Amino acid sequence: xxxxxxxxxxxxxxxxxxxxxxxxxxxxxxxxxxxxxxxxxxxxxxxxxxxxxxxxxxxxxxxxxxxxxxxxxxxxxxxxxxxxxxxxxxxxxxxxxxxxxxxxxxxxxxxxxxxxxxxxxxxxxxxxxxxxxxxxxxxxxxxxxxxxxxxxxxxxxxxxxxxxxxxxxxxxxxxxxxxxxxxxxxxxxxxxxxxxxxxxxxxxxxxxxxxxxxxxxxxxxxxxxxxxxxxxxxxxxxxxxxxxxxxxxxxxxxxxxxxxxxxxxxxxxxxxxxxxxxxxxxxxxxxxxxxxxxxxxxxxxxxxxxxxxxxxxxxxxxxxxxxxxxxxxxxxxxxxxxxxxxxxxxxxxxxxxxxxxxxxxxxxxxxxxxxxxxxxxxxxxxxxxxxxxxxxxxxxxxxxxxxxxxxxxxxxxxxxxxxxxxxxxxx
Numbered sequence: 409x410x411x412x413x414x415x416x417x418x419x420x421x422x423x424x425x426x427x428x429x430x431x432x433x434x435x436x437x438x439x440x441x442x443x444x445x446x447x448x449x450x451x452x453x454x455x456x457x458x459x460x461x462x463x464x465x466x467x468x469x470x471x472x473x474x475x476x477x478x479x480x481x482x483x484x485x486x487x488x489x490x491x492x493x494x495x496x497x498x499x500x501x502x503x504x505x506x507x508x509x510x511x512x513x514x515x516x517x518x519x520x521x522x523x524x525x526x527x528x529x530x531x532x533x534x535x536x537x538x539x540x541x542x543x544x545x546x547x548x549x550x551x552x553x554x555x556x557x558x559x560x561x562x563x564x565x566x567x568x569x570x571x572x573x574x575x576x577x578x579x580x581x582x583x584x585x586x587x588x589x590x591x592x593x594x595x596x597x598x599x600x601x602x603x604x605x606x607x608x609x610x611x612x613x614x615x616x617x618x619x620x621x622x623x624x625x626x627x628x629x630x631x632x633x634x635x636x637x638x639x640x641x642x643x644x645x646x647x648x649x650x651x652x653x654x655x656x657x658x659x660x661x662x663x664x665x666x667x668x669x670x671x672x673x674x675x676x677x678x679x680x681x682x683x684x685x686x687x688x689x690x691x692x693x694x695x696x697x698x699x700x701x702x703x704x705x706x707x708x709x710x711x712x713x714x715x716x717x718x719x720x721x722x723x724x725x726x727x728x729x730x731x732x733x734x735x736x737x738x739x740x741x742x743x744x745x746x747x748x749x750x751x752x753x754x755x756x757x758x759x760x761x762x763x764x765x766x767x768x769x770x771x772x773x774x775x776x777x778x779x780x781x782x783x784x785x786x787x788x789x790x791x792x793x794x795x796x797x798x799x800x801x802x803x804x805x806x807x808x809x810x811x812x813x814x815x816x817x818x819x820x821x822x823x824x825x826x827x828x829x830x831x832x833x834x835x
Contacts, residue, residue, distance in 0.1 A: 418665075420540040423674045424728045431730065435677050438702055440465050443474075445500070446707035451507065452477075452485055452497035453709060468688070471710065472679065476686040476698055478712035479656070480741075483520045494523045501525050501705045511705065516560040518655045524560060527705035533560070533653065534675050535568025538662035541671075542627040542649035544598055546573030551591055551623070553579045553601030553609075554630070560655050561630060565600045568659075584608060588618045595622035603628040603637055603648065610644055621645060629653060632736070652736060656708060657699050661733050666725040669732035675702050678733070679710070680719055683740040683827045684753025686710065691719040694825030696740035697733065716740050716825040742828040746773055746780045746809055753827040755806045759784070762802050765792055770821050771803075771811065774831045782811035791815050 419425055444462035446453040456475055464470055485496035493507055494515065501511040502525070514526040526532055544550060550569050556562035556578055566576045577594060579587045579601075588609060599606055606626055613620045626641065626648040633650040641648045651662040652670055660678070661670035672678050679688050680695040689695045697717045701708050716737040723729050743752045751771065760766045767787040775781045784803055788795070796813045803811040 418540075418543075418726075419728070420537045424537075424671075424730065426729060428723075428729050428731075431674070435702070436466055436468070439471065439677070439700070442700070442702055442704070442707055443709060445704055446709050449500040450498050450707065452482075453707070455497075457709070468679070471677070471700065472681075472686065472688050474686075474710050476681065476710045476712045477708070478741075479522070479714055482656070482711075483522050486520075486522060495525060498708065499525045499706050501527055514560075514563060516563070516655060517558045518560075522655070524655045525706055526560060526563060527703075529705070531568050531571035532703075532705075533564040533567060533658035534673055535564050535651070535653065535659050536571040537568075537673060538649075538651035538653075538659055539565070539568050539572055539574075539600070539627050541662050541664050542598075542651075543625040543647065544569070544572060544574055544627070547575075548597040549575045549577060549594060551577045551579050551587070551594075551596040551599050551601075553581060553587065553599065553605055556580045564653065564655075564658065565627070569600070581605070584612055588613055588616070588620065591620040591623065592618050597622060598625040598627070599623050599646070600627045602630045603633045603641075603650075604631060606641065606646070606648070607637060610641070610646070625649075627651060650735075652733075654713060656706070656711060657701050657713070658703065660697075660699060660713075661735075664724055664726045664728060668725060669720040670735050671724050671728045671732050672730045674730065676700065677702070678719075678731070680717060680733075681712075682757060683716070683742065683825060684755070684757040687757075691721055692823070694718045694734075694737055694823050696825070712740070714740050718823075718825075737825060740825065742826060742830075744773060744828055744830050746782060746807075749807065749809055751782075751807050751809070751828060756784070756827045758806055759799060759802045760786075763795065763799055765790075765795055766799070767818055768821050770826060771828045772831060773828065780832065782807075782809060783814055784811045785814050785816055785821060787816050787818050787820055789818055 440462045443465045447457045489496050503512050511528050512525045513528045516524045552565050554561035569576050628648050629651050649663040653659045659673045661672050677700040679698045681698050683696045697713045697715050699711050717733045720732040756771050760769050765788050770785045772783045799813045
């Protein structure tokens with residue numbers, strides 16, 4: 409009850425507590441227009457969504473029939489069009505000389521390189537919601553140690569902080585001694601940046617006697633934030649919360665005081681799909697996180713993040729009613745090389761499609777690098793005569809490699825999102 413009373417004073421807006429059915433209805437109602445906008449205003453989605461009638465995309469089932477666009481495809485399209493258009497035909501905004509000439513305020517570069525636009529809207533990346541959930545309030549000073557050059561992280565956090573009415577010190581990365589001096593003299597209420605750099609700052613402050621006790625809260629992202637580090641910071645008076653965001657999509661999900669998963673942002677529609685496919689899995693099952701953003705400037709439809717996660721059942725104890733995800737659980741692209749041939753999760757998925765008797769499958773690669781062995785573990789409710797050799801034939805047909813086939817009972821395989829497990833020794 410106390411948690412609920414506290415949360416009633418700490419919601420960013422009324423969207424966070426609306427009935428789940430109302431949220432779902434509002435997002436699905438916005439979906440046809442966003443699909444139509446993407447197809448009309450971006451050459452990439454005009455091609456990807458060719459033949460799709462946006463009017464009919466009014467349900468999750470209809471959304472699941474659209475193709476998934478993964479980061480690798482976005483990068484390849486950008487590379488192919490780089491001499492003419494920076495964003496590979498995915499952006500609805502740009503600048504003079506680009507096909508879209510409206511409204512890009514900044515352009516960022518992520519590893520690849522991949523170029524991302526920043527529009528002119530307030531809190532363009534929607535980070536204010538996550539920063540608010542971490543305890544930051546208007547009038548406070550935030551020390552922002554995310555990068556302010558090339559990549560968008562610094563701007564993502566700063567624009568969100570400004571939307572809350574916070575003041576920001578742009579610390580950026582590195583220069584530990586100078587950043588500690590600024591903390592000691594400006595006395596910010598909180599820190600935003602990677603958790604590892606915050607640990608470095610806290611340790612260096614203790615070593616040198618610099619007083620940074622004004623910092624009592626932190627919003628961290630960009631890398632893993634294990635409970636051990638969270639507790640280590642808490643012992644030193646800093647309550648740290650994490651969020652999950654990408655340069656393509658902005659905020660996807662954020663942590664709350666409940667510490668039970670990450671709550672999905674209000675501006676995205678999230679699906680969890682079986683790796684290598686676009687097929688949604690049941691709530692609780694681990695799979696690839698696929699996001700459709702409702703941002704009109706960069707309208708990514710069914711964008712595969714390449715990250716593994718799972719939907720948590722139930723609502724956040726703080727009273728926020730949006731679905732929750734488990735958090736980052738690894739990478740979905742498990743492509744591996746076996747005997748000189750690349751084997752992809754999509755090939756395992758095609759084996760499953762060819763044989764409806766298979767409920768789930770997992771390809772295990774074992775042995776030394778010069779003596780690879782593949783075994784396909786398949787879950788079935790009963791084993792029809794001839795299934796094992798037929799499945800082995802499908803594996804050979806699709807991968808050009810031989811594999812043993814082992815049958816298992818339903819729910820025998822681990823729920824970790826792995827479609828290909830590489831157990832080989834690389835020593």
